[in-house]
Amino acid sequence: MNYVTIKDVAHEAGVSVPTVSQVLNDTGRISAATRQRVLEAVRRLDYIPNSAAISMRSSSTKTVGILVPDISNSYFSYLISLITRELLVEGYVCMIGSSSESLEGQDRFLRSLLTQRIDGAILIPQGTASRGLKKFVASGLPLVILDRQVRDLPDAGRIPVIDADPRPGIKAAIESVKARGHSRIGFIHGPTAKSPNLLEREQMFVDIAGSRLGNRNALVSEHVSALSAIRELLSRKVDTFMFGYSPDALEAIRYFRLQGLKIGVDVSIISFDDIPVFELTAPSISVISQQQGMMGDYGVRMLSSLMQGRALGEQTEDAFGRIRIPTLFIDRESVGETCTVA
Amino acid sequence: MNYVTIKDVAHEAGVSVPTVSQVLNDTGRISAATRQRVLEAVRRLDYIPNSAAISMRSSSTKTVGILVPDISNSYFSYLISLITRELLVEGYVCMIGSSSESLEGQDRFLRSLLTQRIDGAILIPQGTASRGLKKFVASGLPLVILDRQVRDLPDAGRIPVIDADPRPGIKAAIESVKARGHSRIGFIHGPTAKSPNLLEREQMFVDIAGSRLGNRNALVSEHVSALSAIRELLSRKVDTFMFGYSPDALEAIRYFRLQGLKIGVDVSIISFDDIPVFELTAPSISVISQQQGMMGDYGVRMLSSLMQGRALGEQTEDAFGRIRIPTLFIDRESVGETCTVA
The missing domain is CATH 3.40.50.2300 (Response regulator)
Structure with missing residues (x-):
């Protein structure tokens, strides 16, 4: 890595290193013009004071x-x-x-x-x-x-990285869905396709639902928009939707209501994220809580x-x-x- | 990487690239309509001007x-x-x-x-x-x-202070409540009793509801907690609740559900704040939007x-x-x- 140093900034601004330091630490007497020049150099070079310097400040x-x-x-x-x-x-x-x-x-x-x-x-x-x-x-x-x-x-x-392990929640959800006689589940992973966590949820869904319901009954969808994914899965006769990203589930609730599809009767929903609104909708929404x-x-x-x-x-x-x-x-x-x- | 560029914005808005740039930098003479069109395109495409250009400006x-x-x-x-x-x-x-x-x-x-x-x-x-x-x-x-x-x-x-004028919303709400035959409304102002805005809502409610329904049918409540206020007003035979603070309305929805009171049938609700959850509850909640x-x-x-x-x-x-x-x-x-x- 080729990080910009305080020397580079001093050179760019045509001042000494202590001057740059004084500007950054807001100490000493620096003219407004010099201060301006230093700050412009900092910005131009995208200079970030190193954390040692930061912590020495106070x-x-x-x-x-x-x-x-x-x-x-x-x-x-x-x-x-x-x-x-x-x-x-x-x-x-x-x-x-x-x-x-x-x-x-x-x-x-x-x-x-x-x-x-x-x-x-x-x-x-x-x-x-x-x-x-x-x-x-x-x-x-x-x-x-x-x-x-x-x-x-x-x-x-x-x-340290602290995140949720999707397996236990997805497993319990699919068991429960299967026990109630549903046979065809679709998963919508959300818009941030590059998120390892969202992709992991999808992969785990495919593994678990595939082994419980058969691979051809565990469907995933391309995600151009939540709505297009919902429509696609509906057309493929999915009876239960699982959402990896809760804003998509909120869109689904709106859409199903508009279409006259009753949640919990005509179509079933499970969503990731235990957010308050899922308790307040009627029917309330089953969730996989992190x-x-x-x-x-x-x-x-x-x-x-x-x-x-x-x-x-x-x-x-x-x-x-x-x-x-x-x-x-x-x-x-x-x-x-x-x-x-x- | 597939970032949205200024060209995409220009194309979407049906204007030239320099025009977009002028709108974003607030230079040049641009009509209000064009400005609006450009900003809408920026929003639709989620365009972010590049920071290098910006930081050089100042x-x-x-x-x-x-x-x-x-x-x-x-x-x-x-x-x-x-x-x-x-x-x-x-x-x-x-x-x-x-x-x-x-x-x-x-x-x-x-x-x-x-x-x-x-x-x-x-x-x-x-x-x-x-x-x-x-x-x-x-x-x-x-x-x-x-x-x-x-x-x-x-x-x-x-x-500059920019806030909402509660009068038009409260007035229209009370007219509508009265037209549907309700006669006894209670107002719950929320926990921050010292907020001039929340107190103003309460005062306006008292004025308007008092003059339309009679003072003894426009009730307010001490607010120790949302729940105590709701219970107090229920015991005073209020049939319609107006909430100055939306988290209180959410508590009311939960409470009424637990008590088996049907919103829109046994009891009516209007809340300040046009938040998404109020569209997703069943029934959906009438609001006073700021x-x-x-x-x-x-x-x-x-x-x-x-x-x-x-x-x-x-x-x-x-x-x-x-x-x-x-x-x-x-x-x-x-x-x-x-x-x-x-």
Whole structure:
């Protein structure tokens, strides 16, 4: 890696290294013009002060950065509200940013976050190792990755990853669906096709549903949009839908209502994510819960240990160094007794 | 990687690339209609201008702070997601913080925000002028207050405040309730008793419902908890509930369901806040919408002007220098024809 150093910035701005340092640390007497020149050089070179320098600036800022894929997805807003409350209790303020489910949105927030004064971060990243994420990891800041794995992240071994193990939830859901006489299930994995976690859910669905109901009754769909996937699976005579991404299930509820299809009667639904709305719809929606409470808890405890330089302690890690929270199937009213779509 | 480019936006909007660029950079003379078309294309395609171009424009940090009362309240998470998307289009990254509906949470975030590198802020504050808020105002940073007024804020005159005018929505709701033969309405204002906006809703309810249905049929309740308020009003033979704070309405839906009371039949509900869940419940819930889209839009435009040192332009301000977005009553299925609680 070829990181920009403070020397590069000084050279670019035509000033000395201590001057750059003073500007970045907001110390000393620097003219507005010089300050401007330094900051422009910082921006032009995309210079990020290294974390050693950051932490030397002050003992601790008691601020934590949080990256969330989409703040309007209530699975995330609920998880984040749990985390911010727990961190507040431990004396930390959170700076939250949304990637709006895009790599570029993510990287712009992470780049900005690195220039801020934070003690550490909890990131729920996109599924591929973006430039911004690599840079963030390389900064050496205390860091925990939550809920979503990242493909091909260098140095990933030293970063705690806490996510949900989809197997137990999917298995229990399919058993229950089968016991009620349904024979044809479709899975819709959600829009972020590159997320290892969403793809893993799909793969596990294919394995488990295939072995219980026969491969030709375990259907998956291309996902151009949630609606196109729902329509495709309906046309292939699916009687039960499983959603890997809860916003898609919300779209399905709207669509089925418009089409006059009764959930739990004409068509059955199970969705990932235990979000409050699924309890309030009628019928209420059966879910595969990732136990966000537990996930948030682990995340806060591990980040807190890292920020205080404590050992992580014994954790239940799998072969890849991840902590996996088992998913739970919560049975409600959206899976009916044997039914078929006309 | 398949990023949306400025060419895609131009194509989608049916204009030239320089025109898109001028709209995004706010240069040149562009008609309001074209501007609108371009911004709609930007939104539709989820286009993100490249940051290199943006950062060369100025030496600002291109970061905006956002304070939200409670990130798990979907009224706020939706409003904030609109704002962050619009700001992203304008090249700004957002650092979001939650006050968890407490003055202390608010002040800790604001204090931390002041030590960060931001160009400005959009705040949805608690109702009383806390120490942290006063300090933030005194910093002179570009600032817009959204959705909630603040009592006794020094120097408030120079800070744009954009909130909702509750009158039109409450008036239309009460007309509709009366037309369907309901005679006894109760109002529950929510937990933040010190919020001028929540108290204003209650006062307006008392005025309007009192004059239409008679004062003894327009009831309000002490609010220890949502549940205690609901129970109290039920015992006072209220047949229609109006909620000033949507999380209370969600609790009511749960409670009525547990009690076997059918919404829209045994009891009627209207709630403030047009949040997605109210469309997904059965029956769907009639709401008084604050038109968040418009509110967010105004907020972003005004902050953007302030950060760029432009004049705020002509705005529809009331006598107190606020911009008030009229509320809208959206009639759905939760107000039934004449019914009484047994």
